[in-house]
Amino acid sequence: MQPITISDRYLGCFLGQSIGDAVGSPIEGMAPDMIYQFFGDSQALMQVPADRxxxxxDDTEMMIGVAEALCDEGRIIEDRLVERFVANLNPARGYGPGAIRVLQVMSEGGNWKHLTETMFPGGSYGDGAAMRVAPVGLLFHSDLDRVWHEARLSALPTHVHPMGIEGAQLLAVAVAWLMTHTVFEPEAMYAELLRRAVTDEFRWLLSTAANLSADDSVSILGNGIEAQRSVVTSIACFALAPDDYVEAVGRAIGLGGDTDTLGAMTGALSGTHLGVAGLPGNLVNQLENGERGRDAIIALAVRLHERFCLPALV
Ligand SMILES: [Mg+2]
Incomplete structure (x- = not known):
């Protein structure tokens, strides 16, 4: 078997996220028992019709914005990132109403920072920052402190609640950790995440996830749109099936609830670890390939990797 290169992992991450997002999207909001009844187990629900x-x-559209900003600036500059989000906005991608309001105010040049801070008490603690953060983990993977810092900056345009920020930071660190550990040892990954986790809630979730076995249900970790009910869930779904993209992502989507984001985050982790060759070819081929589809996503992953290879990141 060919060794998985760094560039393979960039491609795997981007495509893994895109596919997980897309497969989870049509069943967003469904209960897990309904998903099982209609689609079957985790393997079966990943078998979508051949011609579909x-x-x-929005998860992947915003991830593209983060990646483009990193390619151009080499770091997160909040105002530049906001410009990307606005330029890329396609309302048909299923943005939540809160995100749409913030993006609308951003596009009009209004006081979006005030809206981000006040729309929800204490700011949003949704998983909207975590769902787009994977490129931060890729680009800064050789420096986990930098990952933690840049992930925070990437969250701030839309998520200022500490839980929303911490969710993004933990997911970014998990991606970065996988970039530098070709042999997956869950205990070591969870130890790194626990070392960095700040809140009792995330610490409890990570400790619980670390003690799950493959036969345990991950539903105790949550399946909701809150960062604390989806980020560690996705990490656990990957960690319980680290060598099988379909099983990991299928397990995440099978939990129901925020299925597109659970699929996106789990897919990003699995794709990073397995590389692009570890993704199911039929699903890669079925990914949309219009103007901002598969080929553009591949080109962006290549561009971000080239940015990583530049001698100095400011
Ligand atoms: Mg979405």
Whole structure:
């Protein structure tokens, strides 16, 4: 077997996220028992009809914005990132109403920072920052402190609640950790995440996840749109099936609830670890390939890797 290169992992991460997002999208909001009844187990629900095109959602559209900003600036500059989000906005991608309001105010040049801070008490603690953060983990993977810092900056345009920020930071660190550990040892990954986790809630979730076995249900970790009910869930779904993209992502989507984001985050982790060759070829082929589809996503992953290879990141 060919060794998985760094560039393979960039491609795997981007495509893994896009496919997980797209497969989870049509069943967002469904209860897990309904999903099982209609689609079967985790393996079966990943077998979508052969002629169906897979369409990604806001999760991947915003991940593209983060990646583009990193390619151009080499770091997160909040105002530049906001410009990307606005330029890329396609309302048909299923943005939540809160995100749409913030993006609308951003596009009008209004006081979006005030809206981000006040729309929800204490700011949003949704998983919207975590769902787009994977490129931060890729680009800064050789420096986990930098990952933690840049992930925070990437969250701030839309998520200022500490839980929303911490969720993004933990997911970014998990991606970065996988970039530098070709042999997956869950205890070591969870130890790194626990060392960095700040809140009792995330510490409890990570400790619980670390003690799950493959036969345990991950539903205790949550399946909701809150960062604390989806980020560690996705990490656990990957960690319980580290060598099987379909099983990991299928398990995440099978939990129901925020299925596109659970699929996106789990897919990003699995794709990073397995590389692009570890993704199911039929699902890669079914990913939409229009103007901002598969080929553009591949080109962006290549561009971000080239940015990583530049001698100095400011
Ligand atoms: Mg979505």
């Amino acid at each position: 095109e897979l369409h990604y959602t």
